[in-house]
Amino acid sequence: MFETYHPEIRQLAIFSTVAEGHFHDLMQAAYVQNFPQHVELITEGDPSDFLHIVLAGSVELFSSWHTRETSLATVRPVSTFILAAAVRDAPYLMSARTLEKSRIALIPSQDVRRVFGEDVEFARAVVNELADCYRAVVKNTKDLKLRTSLERLANYLLREQNRQAGAPQFALPYEKRRLASFLGMTPENLSRAFKGLRPYGVVVDGNRISITDQADLVAFAKPSPLIDDRGG
Amino acid sequence: MFETYHPEIRQLAIFSTVAEGHFHDLMQAAYVQNFPQHVELITEGDPSDFLHIVLAGSVELFSSWHTRETSLATVRPVSTFILAAAVRDAPYLMSARTLEKSRIALIPSQDVRRVFGEDVEFARAVVNELADCYRAVVKNTKDLKLRTSLERLANYLLREQNRQAGAPQFALPYEKRRLASFLGMTPENLSRAFKGLRPYGVVVDGNRISITDQADLVAFAKPSPLIDDRGG
DNA sequence: CGGCAAATTGACTCATGTCAAGCTATGTGG
DNA sequence: CCACATAGCTTGACATGAGTCAATTTGCCG
Known part of the structure; x- marks a missing residue:
């Protein structure tokens, strides 16, 4: 066994x-x-x-x-x-x-x-x-240390999207309260941060995330291989 | 040679x-x-x-x-x-x-x-x-992630005191602007943080620090071996 | 002595945390 | 199947912490 x-x-x-x-x-x-x-x-x-x-x-x-x-x-x-x-x-x-x-x-x-x-x-x-x-x-x-909470969330979403299939729609892998803690903010602040990403094409429905304008979000998040690449 | x-x-x-x-x-x-x-x-x-x-x-x-x-x-x-x-x-x-x-x-x-x-x-x-x-x-x-900037500064001072002789008076090893950056705050904020530690017995004169009430500062800083001990 | 960078200070703005209330989804027991 | 309880999430109002900008002051080095 x-x-x-x-x-x-x-x-x-x-x-x-x-x-x-x-x-x-x-x-x-x-x-x-x-x-x-x-x-x-x-x-x-x-x-x-x-x-x-x-x-x-x-x-x-x-x-x-x-x-x-x-x-x-x-x-x-x-x-x-x-x-x-x-x-x-x-x-x-x-x-x-x-x-x-x-x-x-x-x-x-x-x-x-x-x-x-x-x-x-x-x-x-x-x-x-x-x-x-x-x-x-x-x-x-x-x-x-280098990013605001909004930027951290944006980059997190891009990483998570990438870690999953890479499709424009995906689910958060755990509760938002945990995500908030991981990103170094309060749950209330995370709620507002999601709202703050609305203009960059992030739509939230429960734990489902839709990235409606990938280029726009990337332009805002400015991901860097020296911060965001996993296993690099 | x-x-x-x-x-x-x-x-x-x-x-x-x-x-x-x-x-x-x-x-x-x-x-x-x-x-x-x-x-x-x-x-x-x-x-x-x-x-x-x-x-x-x-x-x-x-x-x-x-x-x-x-x-x-x-x-x-x-x-x-x-x-x-x-x-x-x-x-x-x-x-x-x-x-x-x-x-x-x-x-x-x-x-x-x-x-x-x-x-x-x-x-x-x-x-x-x-x-x-x-x-x-x-x-x-x-x-x-677990401490406010005031707590970070207080614990930094205790660590630095310890790293040096351990005496109640010691010098900061580099410029305050660098310390501010290391602690994740602006130089202006560090200035105010030093003032904020005055009530706990921290006296600043240029880059010389005097800890006039060790017990008081420790009580405020609440140092932990799982965060502050070096090489532990 | 003069010049420069760092540090400080004050006034202000903005970001973030806190508290409280309400909402929503989910699961349980009647 | 529905009422209820619960936990998580959201929202608003507010307080506080932290960043920004600008003006001085300080301290150091040439």
């Missing part, structure tokens, strides 16, 4: 080049669990015992400070999260909760660190993955 | 464990150059040919988007920067300029990637460094 998950994990960039024996070792040590919706998988500050992999469903990474909370990322199948904490054997900097019913694989961090030392290909894959994560967070910081 | 720089580079966490032969290889391929103040060392978007190391002076990492610019970090001796771009052989996401007269070592990225594959200890050091960088950016994002 457990072996059925190997192929999808094996295809992850971080595991695709590791030697068969080492991959087997990692899978031997791993757990796979199903979680219901809205379960807190990890809590920031806790020691990082496992590298997590989302096999199905979706997971939100978020963080709190006193009374405030912010959404930092959404993890979708099939990808890993909290690799950095696992590598460094340091406390989690973010909390994680399931957004929906999800299947998660858990690989003990110490096995990850051990195989890292034994398998150069795996080491290279880990460092690549980590560099990608780093670059993604830097892009996110630039987005936050 | 060139060999005189080896000891300080060798002591960097990222090089301290690499085998002597491999370290020698890297140094053979490296350049060391002196740059005057305010020289742009790298430009975002350019291909990343070198891993950079600040040996003396200081370097600002910043980024622009259309008419706006923001300061992302300051690199001080002795440490590396743009490791992620070098590892991935991807374009720089940030630009870098000297803040003062600086001495910089340049190691060809391809040599870094080659030695990574030949020396497990080096690979481990690189992944550790990269994980630390990643965690630093995540902390910075949390700082930006």
